Amino acid sequence: MERNKRLFEKSLKDYTILFLIIMLLIAVILVFVRNIFGSYTFEDFVNDFFNSLMGAIIPLIIFNILFEYLMRTHQSKVVQESIAETLLMKEEVLTQFSEDNRKEFLKNTAQSLVGKDEGEMLYSTLFVPYLSKSRNFRRNFKYYIFYTPEDKMRDLDQGARDLFPASDYVWVIEDLSYEKNVIRLEDELLVGFSYNEQQLESYFKNSRIVFRENLFLHEAQIQQMRAMEEAKLTEFVERSMQFAMEVNGVKLKVKGVIHENGGFVLRLDAQEAKFAEDGSYNRLKVNFRMPQMKAKKQFILVISEPTYGVDILFSNQLEQMNVSAVPFFDQDEIVESLPNDLTKIQLSSWVLPTSGVVFVWEEKQAALRAVDNVEEEASRAS
Structure with missing residues (x-):
């Protein structure tokens, strides 16, 4: 000056x-x-x-x-x-300015570009949750899902086979890994499983929950699960579901499993996990298997946080099934069909929350009958 x-x-x-x-x-x-x-x-x-x-x-x-x-x-x-x-x-x-001044600068910039009210909306809904660190970012998201019939689950214990008969259930093997700038406030992390798809969000609104999944069961099996003592439920999670979670290569111990109204929650001991404290990314890995009703012929995958790099692999190993993928990403033409009934989705860009994909399937014979019916109706109309 x-x-x-x-x-x-x-x-x-x-x-x-x-x-x-x-x-x-x-x-x-x-x-x-x-x-x-x-x-x-x-x-x-x-x-x-x-x-x-x-x-x-x-x-x-x-x-x-x-x-x-x-x-x-x-x-x-x-x-x-x-x-x-x-x-x-x-x-x-x-960086020499205070955090409040930088936030005010960002807000004023948004308002100058799109208008006062619109800029206020963008700032409060899109920026504030991440600036306040109540939301996280993820990278290198890999999610592999395999629908497997019971007869191929050779190491499945007899108790699980009896509780979930092969006539009504299949087993889903899930392998998930990603990097996330987790801010650990407690020495315990939670994982939630819900029996009710509609209640998945409401039952597990907790900043310590790092993963949640739908567990679709018939009412009879739900009642048997709820009747289990917590020690028995913990044994089921560790033995039958083979649940495991790692943070930066350190395996977390299951402290216990507690019942919730709409499902159950796993309590994981994170005291020995080596979390990065400078805001850098931590590597999380989750793998398990779980029973699912055969009648539920769909699998929904939703990206809940801004994520860079998505790799999804889906395999339905049930015989005589036609699988279709319905993606709802911003990008087009991202679904790739591979040999052995594998479906792959891969993105090398940022993916915003609420993006995802729905995998649906039906029996091949039913699909053929539907095609025949359409052709028959078309011939009659002509």
Whole structure:
């Protein structure tokens, strides 16, 4: 700022001297012309010189006033643009301001771009949850889902086979991993399973819950699950479901499983987990298997947090099934069908919350009958 002021004063001085020299030069020329074409005494020279000098002072004053006004206006704009450019382009400058000032700057910027009310809406709904660190970001999201008939689950214990008969149930093997900037407030993390799809969100609204899943069961099996003592339920989770979770390569111990109105919650001991404390990403890995009703012929996967890089692999190993994927991502043409009834979805970009995919399937014979019926109706209509 001081440097700009010195440059301005020097520029004003230079222009003033230049203007004065020009005016004096004009006066000298006039005197020279009069001396050539007529008698000219020293007294005449002195009078003409002072008259010319006085005549130059008034224009000089007016010139200085106008020049100073124009230069100050221009200089003010230059300084404002310089400050704005510094704030917008240099991160090290922004970090010197307080957090509240930076948030206010972000809010004002949004309002200046789209309008006051619209900018307020964008700031409060999209920015505030992440600026307050109540929401997290994820990277390298990999989710592999395999629907497997019971006869292929060779290590499944007899108790689970009896509780979930093969005539009504299949087993779903899930393998999930991602990186997340988790902010651990407690030494315990939670994982929730819900019997009711509609209650999944309401029953497990807790910042410590890092994963939740629907567990679709018939009412008879739900009642048997609810009748289990917590120790027995914990044994079922560890033995039959083979639930395991790791944080940065450290396996978390299951402290216990507690019943909830709409399902049950796993309590995981995170005291020995080595969480990054500088806001960097932590690597989380979850894998388990669970029973699901055969009648529920769909699997819904929803991205709940902003995620960069998504890799989804779905396999339905049930015989005579046609699987269809219905994605709801911003990108198009992302579904890839692979051999052995595998369906792959891969994105190398940011995916916003509420994006996802629904896998649905039906028996091939039923699909063929539906096609035959359509063709028959078409032939009748013709």
